[in-house]
Amino acid sequence: MKKLKLICGLCVLESEDLAIEVAGRIIEEIKPISDKVDFTFKGSFDKANRSSFDSYRGPGLEKGLEILEKVKKTYKVPTLTDIHLPEQCDPVASVVDVLQVPAFLCRQTDLVVSAAQACKKYDRLLNVKKGQFLSPEEAKNIVKKVDGFLPISSLMLTERGTSFGYNNLVVDMSSFSIMKSFGVSVIHDATHCVQRPGGLGKSTGGKREQIEVLARAAIAAGADGLFMETHPTPDKALSDPATCLDLKKVGEVVSQMVKIKEVVDEFN
Numbered sequence: 001m002k003k004l005k006l007i008c009g010l011c012v013l014e015s016e017d018l019a020i021e022v023a024g025r026i027i028e029e030i031k032p033i034s035d036k037v038d039f040t041f042k043g044s045f046d047k048a049n050r051s052s053f054d055s056y057r058g059p060g061l062e063k064g065l066e067i068l069e070k071v072k073k074t075y076k077v078p079t080l081t082d083i084h085l086p087e088q089c090d091p092v093a094s095v096v097d098v099l100q101v102p103a104f105l106c107r108q109t110d111l112v113v114s115a116a117q118a119c120k121k122y123d124r125l126l127n128v129k130k131g132q133f134l135s136p137e138e139a140k141n142i143v144k145k146v147d148g149f150l151p152i153s154s155l156m157l158t159e160r161g162t163s164f165g166y167n168n169l170v171v172d173m174s175s176f177s178i179m180k181s182f183g184v185s186v187i188h189d190a191t192h193c194v195q196r197p198g199g200l201g202k203s204t205g206g207k208r209e210q211i212e213v214l215a216r217a218a219i220a221a222g223a224d225g226l227f228m229e230t231h232p233t234p235d236k237a238l239s240d241p242a243t244c245l246d247l248k249k250v251g252e253v254v255s256q257m258v259k260i261k262e263v264v265d266e267f268n
Contacts (some may be wrong), residue, residue: 001036001265004193004258005187005225006157006251007080007098007127009042010214012058013238017068019043022230022247023071029251036258039130040098041071042080042229047105047239056238061088065095080127088112094117103129103192103232109145116149127156129189132163136175152183158227159218160189167196171214171223180222188218190253191243206235208243211252218258222268226257 008026013019023041030037047057060066068079077095083089083125084105093099099115106128119126126146130139139157146155153163161169171193179186193214194207215226224265231237234244245253 001262002168002224003036003038004028004219004254004261005185006037006254007042007187007225007227008039008230008254009045009080010231011044011191011229011237012047013043013045013064013067014056014238015059018232019067019071020074022232023075023077025232025247026230026250027075027077029247030254032251033255033258037254038225040078040080041068041075042100042227043071044082044239046082047129048082048084049102058239061091068122069095082165083111086110089114089118090121093122093124096124098125098127098156099173101126101128103131103158104141106131106134107132112142112145113149113219115212116146119154120150124154125154126150127158127187129158129160129192130179132161132169134162136172139179139261140182140255143184156187156224157182158187158189159193160167160227161193161195169193169195171218173217176218176222180224185224186222187225187227188215190215190218191227191229191240191245194231194243195240196242202219204206208245210247211243211263213258215257216260219257220264222264226254228253 045058080098082100159175161171164170176186194210230247231244232247237244
């Protein structure tokens with residue numbers, strides 16, 4: 001069985017102490033299956049696309065990179081963070097192992113190309129989230145933009161659901177096989193896909209109870225891994241409290257996905 005890719009951590013970096021705590025606890029949660037999981041710690045230094053002007057955005061680029069570097073050195077694990085502007089790509093790639101293009105920015109050609117170039121320069125990986133407004137077939141245009149600047153083997157596409165009317169997302173399970181046909185790894189965003197975007201008026205709501213069932217379906221449909229945001233006290237998280245997975249459930253959820261992936265891999 002190929003290892004399950006696991007991108008897991010905080011929605012937004014709140015403090016260095018919390019990042020260190022969460023990374024350490026994730027490692028402990030998945031310790032019994034660590035030989036079957038390829039873990040990357042995730043934390044955003046800026047959440048630029050918040051619903052409200054008053055929402056917490058993060059510690060900023062400089063402090064955020066310091067925190068991620070501390071996590072990386074403490075636990076010897078790769079790290080991932082979002083970039084929002086072309087000029088952020090080089091400094092972020094000099095520290096972080098995986099650059100992530102947020103879903104709303106996946107069609108921003110200058111950003112995608114700059115991220116690919118920075119990843120090539122520093123031998124990093126690139127994860128692009130498929131926008132809520134794109135079909136899986138259209139995601140091939142992302143691959144074409146990256147190709148020539150970065151080996152496609154260093155690119156991941158993440159499915160985070162598609163807008164379905166107002167304040168709702170659905171996951172098309174055929175998306176995984178369609179996007180994998182482009183020659184890239186495909187990740188299921190287990191926590192963002194259960195959002196109710198803008199559902200609370202000034203903030204995003206969500207259906208946390210649907211995280212596990214949709215994750216099971218996604219791995220069964222061929223997803224190579226999971227993206228999950230977690231928090232020790234989800235309802236107190238400074239970003240996406242309605243959809244963060246409780247930290248103490250990470251091991252249980254990931255163990256389920258490993259078992260499902262083992263079965264799926266038998267047929268491939």
